[in-house]
Amino acid sequence: MLSQRIPLSAVTRGLQRLTVTQPAIRNYATAKPKSALGDSAISADMFSNATTTRGSQSLLLRTYKPRTPGVRHLRRPVNDHLWNGRPFLPLTFPKKGQGKGGRNVHGRVTVRHRGGGAKTRIRTVDFERRRPGPHLVDRIEYDPGRSAHIALVTEQATGQKSYILAAEGLRAGDIVHSYRPGIPQDLLDSMGGIIDPGILAARTAFRGNCLPMHMIPVGTQVFAVGSAANRGAVFCRSAGTSATVVNKNEETRNDGTKIMTGKYVEVRLQSGEVRRVSKNACATIGVASNVHHHYRQLGKAGRSRWLNIRPTVRGVAMNKVDHPHGGGRGKSKSNRNPVTPWGRPTKSGYKTRRTHNINKWVVTPRPRNHGKRRDKRSSKEASPKPKGVRKKASRKGALGTWIMWGLLGNDSYITPAKGSEIPGTNPTQVQSPPILDYKPSRDLGIQGKAPFVQGRYLNGNVARVACLKGLEA
Template sequence: MAIHLYKTSTPSTRNGAVDSQVKSNPRNNLISGQHHCGKGRNARGIITAGHRGGGHKRLYRKIDFRRNEKDIYGRIVTIEYDPNRNAYICLIHYGDGEKRYILHPRGAIIGDTIVSGTEVPIKMGNALPLSAVISSSTSRKPYALEEACTVWEGVLIDQKDESTSTDMPLGTAIHNIEITLGKGGQLARAAGAVAKLIAKEGKSATLKLPSGEVRLISKNCSATVGQVGNVGVNQKSLGRAGSKCWLGKRPVVRGVVMNPVDHPHGGGEGRAPIGRKRPVTPWGYPALGRRSRKRNKYSDNLILRRRSK
C-alpha cells in the first residue's frame, strides 16, 4: 500500500498520511444493506460499544470466507475498497461463471489466478486444508481450465509447478483460518494479519497467531496462503477529527471528566482525583492488568501459550 503524505497547507493536514485511493465499484448481487441500531447500541438500546455514532452510510460486501468453489480456477478482476474493514477485497471471476469477493492477499495483482481445494499448489491466495496434499500439476482439471478460457476471452492459466512437496510445509504464512470446519475463516482477517504454521501432530496443527497466541487447530480446517494486504494501515494519520467522524467514531473522553452516573471516576468539583485505590472500568472492575477472559472456557485446552499483552 502506498502512503500519501499531505503538504502542510492547513493545521489539519500537518503530519497527515493516508493510503493511496482505491475506488469501490461493488456488484449489486454481492452487496446488501445493514440494519444499524445506531450509536453503538444493541436492540434494547443499551450501549455495547462506546464512542460510536454518525458516519457515512455503508453497504455490506458479501465476502467469501468459506472459499467453497473447489478445484475451479478464478482470476482477480478488481481490487476494491471495503468500508467495513481495513483490508482491501478482490473480485474473483471463476471459471464456471461465479463471481465472489475475497480478502486481498498481500502482493496479489489484477490478473493473478487462485484456486481452492485439497490438492492445489502452495501459492499466494490459494485456499487449502492444513493437512492438504500439494499437487504440482493443473492438467487434471480440464473442465475448470476450459471454462476459464471461455470466460476470460482466451487467456490461458499459467501452469507452472508451484510446489512438489507432499504436505503443507511448516513455516507457511497463512490467513483467513477456520476454527470450526465448514464455518469459514475467522482468524487472521485484518489488514496485514498473518499466522504461521509451526507444527503438526495427530489430528491437530499448531499455529502462531498475529497476537502471539499459540493454539491448536484441526488439520481439516482450511486457510488461505499468504498475508492479508494493506499492511501499512497502521501508518495512516487522518489529521483531523472530521475524518474520524466519517468512519462512525466519536471523540473518546476520560472517565474523570464525566458525571458520576456515567463513570466511577466522574464527579467532584474542578479537577478532582478519582477517589479510589486504583483505576476501574465504567463497570467497576480493575482497569489495569486484570484478565478479562472467562475462566474455564471450553477452548482453554487448545491454547498452548496466551497472547502477549
C-alpha cells in the first residue's frame, strides 16, 4: 500500500521553527535594507526551482531545475538588486516602426537578423550629465535596449529625474555627482581656494561620479568615455567594459605639482586600443554594471526571438539568387572561395580597411588576430629559431635567399634592423640590412664564400649575420 503524501504546507510549517542565518549581502534595490530571516518564517523563495552556482572569481549564475527543455541550459547572472516594477514612463517612449525590423527609411534591410521580439520601450539615458550637484540613486533598473544596467537618479536641488548608466556596485540610496560643469564653490573653499590635483582627485574620483578627463588621475578605470568636449559618452558603454587613463601629458613644476600641457588625454579602451580624447571630455569612474553578462546562456532559440534576434541562415542553404554560395545539388558552394552575400571575400586575411584613411585619434591600434598577423611572412617569423636553423628570407631582402641566425658568445639572438644590430630575442621585426662587406666563410665552417653583415650591440660586442646563398632548407 502506498504511503500517504505529505502536503507542502505541512513541511513549510515544520520548517518555520528552524533558525536560518544568512550573510549580510547587500542585494536590495531600495534605501532600506531587507530584514534578516532570523526567527521569522522561511520565505517562499526557498522552495522555488531557481538555484545559484558559484564559479571562479566569485561568479554567481542562476540555474533552474529542468522542468522544461527550455530551462535546462538557461544561465543568468544573479541581479537581485534590480527594480521589479515598470520604468519611469516620462523618460521612455515605445520602440516601433521599420527600424525594429532592421529597415531604413526606404524600407530596405540594412541590418540583417533583426525582427519580431517583445514589445519594449526605449529608455532615454543621459550620456552628457551636465547637471551639477548631488543626485540620489532611486533604483537600479534593467534596460532591454542595452546590456548594462541603468540607474534612476533624482537631482536633490530641483527634484528632476533622469536615467544614467549604472556603475558596477552602485545601489539605491547612493549619492553621485557630476563635476563636468566645474568644481563647486564649497569644494573649492574646503581646499583653501587652491586647486591641488591630489586632494581634488581624493574628493571627487568616486564610483559613479562624472568628471572631465583632466581631473581623473592616471591609472583610473573609467567607463562611458566621451571623445569631445561638446559630446556625450561614446566609448565603453556595454556591460562590464572599462577604459584606463594612461597618459595626461603632465609636467612637474618646481613645487612638485603637476600641470597638463596638452589638449588631449590618452586612454586604453577595452579592445586594447590607445586613443586620444579631449581633456574636457566626460568619463564616469568605475566599471560598467552587469559584468557577468557575457556568461549568460539563453537556453533555447525562442528566447533569442524574444530579444528581436532572427535566425542566421548559411549561404549554402540558400538559393542561387539569394547568396553566391547558394544553389547546386547538395552542400556545395560551386568551388568558390568564401565570400559575403555581396561578393566580398570573407576569409584568408582579406583586408577591407583603407590604408590612406588613417584615424588620427588612434595612438596604438588594437591587437588583431590575437596579436598574430595572418600573412605568410610574419607567421613564419612569429617564433625565434634556435642556433643553426636556416630560415628563408623575404624576396625583397638584400641578404639573398637564406639567412642563418646564430649565437656568437651571447645569450641573445641577432636582430638587425636597418643596418644596425639591437639586442633582443624576437626576430619578428627584422628588416634586411644592406651588405657592408664580404669575408671568406671558412671561419663559419662553410665551403666557399658567403657575405655577412657586421654590426655592434649596444654593449660593444660585434655581431655577424651570415648570408648562405643557394643552400637548401
